[in-house]
Amino acid sequence: MKIQRLPVLTALLLLAAAAAWFFRVDVGLFGENYLRFVSLLLAALGLASILVQFILVSRIKSLESGFGLDRMLRWHRVFGRAGLILVTLHAVLIIAFQLLQFGEVFLNLFILIGILGLLGFMVTAGVASTYKKIGLAYETWRNIHLVNYVLFPLVMIHALYHAAPGSLLYYYLLLLAFLFLAVAFYRVARIAAVRRNPFEVVEVRQEAEDIWSLFFKGPRPEYKPGQFMFIQLLRNGELSSPHPFTISSSPTAEYISITPKELGDFTSTIKNTKPGDRAFIDAPYGIFSFLNYAGGEPVFFAGGIGITPFMSMLRYMFDRKQDQKVTLFWANRSEKNLCFREELELMKKEMPGLRVIPVMSNQPDWQGEKGHIKGPMIMNYIETIDNKDFYVCGPPGMSRAVINELKQLNVSPVAIHSELFEL
Numbered sequence: 001m002k003i004q005r006l007p008v009l010t011a012l013l014l015l016a017a018a019a020a021w022f023f024r025v026d027v028g029l030f031g032e033n034y035l036r037f038v039s040l041l042l043a044a045l046g047l048a049s050i051l052v053q054f055i056l057v058s059r060i061k062s063l064e065s066g067f068g069l070d071r072m073l074r075w076h077r078v079f080g081r082a083g084l085i086l087v088t089l090h091a092v093l094i095i096a097f098q099l100l101q102f103g104e105v106f107l108n109l110f111i112l113i114g115i116l117g118l119l120g121f122m123v124t125a126g127v128a129s130t131y132k133k134i135g136l137a138y139e140t141w142r143n144i145h146l147v148n149y150v151l152f153p154l155v156m157i158h159a160l161y162h163a164a165p166g167s168l169l170y171y172y173l174l175l176l177a178f179l180f181l182a183v184a185f186y187r188v189a190r191i192a193a194v195r196r197n198p199f200e201v202v203e204v205r206q207e208a209e210d211i212w213s214l215f216f217k218g219p220r221p222e223y224k225p226g227q228f229m230f231i232q233l234l235r236n237g238e239l240s241s242p243h244p245f246t247i248s249s250s251p252t253a254e255y256i257s258i259t260p261k262e263l264g265d266f267t268s269t270i271k272n273t274k275p276g277d278r279a280f281i282d283a284p285y286g287i288f289s290f291l292n293y294a295g296g297e298p299v300f301f302a303g304g305i306g307i308t309p310f311m312s313m314l315r316y317m318f319d320r321k322q323d324q325k326v327t328l329f330w331a332n333r334s335e336k337n338l339c340f341r342e343e344l345e346l347m348k349k350e351m352p353g354l355r356v357i358p359v360m361s362n363q364p365d366w367q368g369e370k371g372h373i374k375g376p377m378i379m380n381y382i383e384t385i386d387n388k389d390f391y392v393c394g395p396p397g398m399s400r401a402v403i404n405e406l407k408q409l410n411v412s413p414v415a416i417h418s419e420l421f422e423l
């Protein structure tokens, strides 16, 4: 066994001992009761894991502002998988226990409810990890995933039926049930609050061939430049599902705006939005803002439409006459994909510290930087990596490649901040 695993094993044994005391189960080390005990322990831990994954997606503002939604969603997936494995093992061990102890497997309504819940979890988890491969629309996947809010109460009914009333296990399960109800209530209350305060579209502006900005009037949330929102558009009586978009406006602007690029079903309809249409905006989210890392001189790396959080930050600096040294590398296929060109030119005139370096990967006649953003190109412009903070936003492939280049330049991971346009 690897020496590093010893602390984990010790922690697990301590946990098992604590749980043995907690659930007051008669543990015979090698007897059938041990199987039952381990099975109950797995169920208790599994249900807690599943509950944690509900908490992680409930967009609780105080949690999100500390960790960032993307990191919480990554943990959501980890807890979801762990929970599913634990409750599946629980089912396997309890069947083994019944076979060894009684020579048969019992079935009743509450056991069937548990089996149904477990099979449901398997389906929703399976769909979540394969929806792109099997070509399922994001919305269909999301609706299937929401079934988990029905499945969890089912497995709680199963669990509570089997726990002796008054036992510690029973109270533990009641606590999980209460926390689940609180999280579900928070989610519904948040949706209701967003719906009570609709925004109105005041302008639809074409920024490039396939890029449009929407400007909204309404009860403006307090946000930092670089943060994002979830938006639902209500057009011709039809409500879209919520989509995440960076707030491309600066908090100093009169109207809040987003700048979507046509990509799929929803973004391709942005151009059909009309002034007067309504929107429901849930904001702000994310921690990708230079205001959160007040340390070094900012160096921005945008990939295509990943320019939006940087536009918000630059607009903020511009409006506040905050002329500081800022370098923006902006990777695109060709200049046809560039937006905000005139505005950036204007900013450069007023902000002598601002350098914009467009990099074209697919335009041989481009007069500036060509190809992909690489270490030597970065060093050419910034000279030293000291006292700088590096911000990366763009498609996952481009972001990973730039982060890799930065690491090879020995940039400390704590000085690299990134936002992926994928949740």
Ligand SMILES: Cc1cc2nc3c(=O)[nH]c(=O)nc-3n(C[C@H](O)[C@H](O)[C@H](O)COP(=O)(O)OP(=O)(O)OC[C@H]3O[C@@H](n4cnc5c(N)ncnc54)[C@H](O)[C@@H]3O)c2cc1C
Binding pocket: 132, 138, 139, 228, 241, 242, 243, 244, 245, 246, 247, 258, 259, 260, 261, 262, 263, 264, 265, 266, 267, 268, 286, 305, 308, 309, 419, 420, 421, 422, 423
């Ligand atoms: C934090 C963040 C900020 C973003 N900011 C911008 C921006 O400023 N400008 C911009 O053009 N794009 C931005 N995006 C990407 C944008 O959310 C997606 O391009 C858009 O939701 C795609 O929807 P669709 O129906 O047009 O495309 P589809 O073809 O249906 O989806 C393409 C991909 O987008 C993702 N996606 C689709 N629907 C949703 C949804 N409802 N919720 C979450 N993800 C979804 C999925 O990964 C999907 O595979 C951002 C994404 C994130 C996570």
